[in-house]
Amino acid sequence: MPELKNFVAVDWRSGKDRCYFFFKDTNTYSRYNNSDNTVPPDHPALVNQDNWGAFHKHVKNLRFGFSTDRIVGSDRLGWDADVLWLFYYDQATPMVCEYDQDSDVVVSFIPVSESIWSLLLPYFDNIIAGTFWQRPFRVKGETLFRFILNNGKYLSLDWHSKKLVIADITDTTWPGLALYATYADQFITAVQIEGDALTHSYLYIFMTGNVYLKYNISKKRLENGGVKNVADHWNGLIRE
Known part of the structure; x- marks a missing residue:
């Protein structure tokens, strides 16, 4: 069985929820349909202008990405905007692409240093993933994101207050x-993968060796007792 490596997963909130996996070594991607837990039979497919627009040439340098809705970028795209933020290198410059999921088009390419995500710049090389930290009882005006680093630490960013905290992953911070x-x-x-915020909003963390962890954000706990094989859940993600 091939081993998944050097890939980036991102969530997609517009329309039916799904995930995209970008395989940087082969410049291909797969769509994972959350509703039926399957990857279409014609995936992985080559990344090109027709499916990822002007961003397609940057996929090989993609670092991480995540989606927002109604929170960030909505002034330009509308109150109910669904935006995918794709962080990558353009030569030696950390960049972010704002991708409008509703229209399926690139909105902008901006250096991270000049973007609304500039606080992330000192940690850019250490971030392996970011996500909206959905909580059932959120303080009014609080918009939290968390970013997992490759050194046992994480970032917590309250986007509205522009407060960024770096801390260790412990049994207190990530039970x-x-x-x-x-x-x-x-x-x-x-x-x-977002569900009912009161009961289940899951973060799937992929590791080397074709295994993953399932973390319940809403209930602050690791599900299923630890590492699981990708082939046991992510149907069609690994193909010969």
């Missing part, structure tokens, strides 16, 4: 995940 924080250098990417 259940601390045991695996010592293997953070084996984390490849992660993606959020």
Whole structure:
């Protein structure tokens, strides 16, 4: 069985929820349909202008990505905008692409240093994934994101207050995940699958060796007792 490596997973919130996996070594991608837990039979497919527009030429340098809705970028795209933020290198410059999911087009390419995500710049090389930190009882005006680093630490960003905190992954900050924080250098990417915020909003963390962790954001716990094989859940993601 081939081993998944050097790939980036991102969530997609517009329309039917799904995930995309970008395989940088082969310049291909797969769509994972959350509703039926399958990858279409014609995937992985080559990344090109027709499916990823002007961003297609940057996929090989993609670092991480995540989606937002109604929170960030909505002034330009509308109150109910669904935006995918794709972070990558253009030569030696950390960049971010704002991708409008509703229209399926690139909105902009901006250096991270000049973007609304500039606070992330000092940690750019260490971030393996970011996600909206969905909580059932959120303080009014609070918009939290978390970013997993490859050194056993994480970032917590309150986007509205522009407060950024770096801390260790522990049993207090990430109950259940601390045991695996010592293997953070084996984390490849992660993606959020959003459900009912009161009961289940999951972050799937992919590691080397075709295994993954399932973290319940809403209930602050690691599900399924630890690492699981990708082939047992992500149907069609690994193909010969």
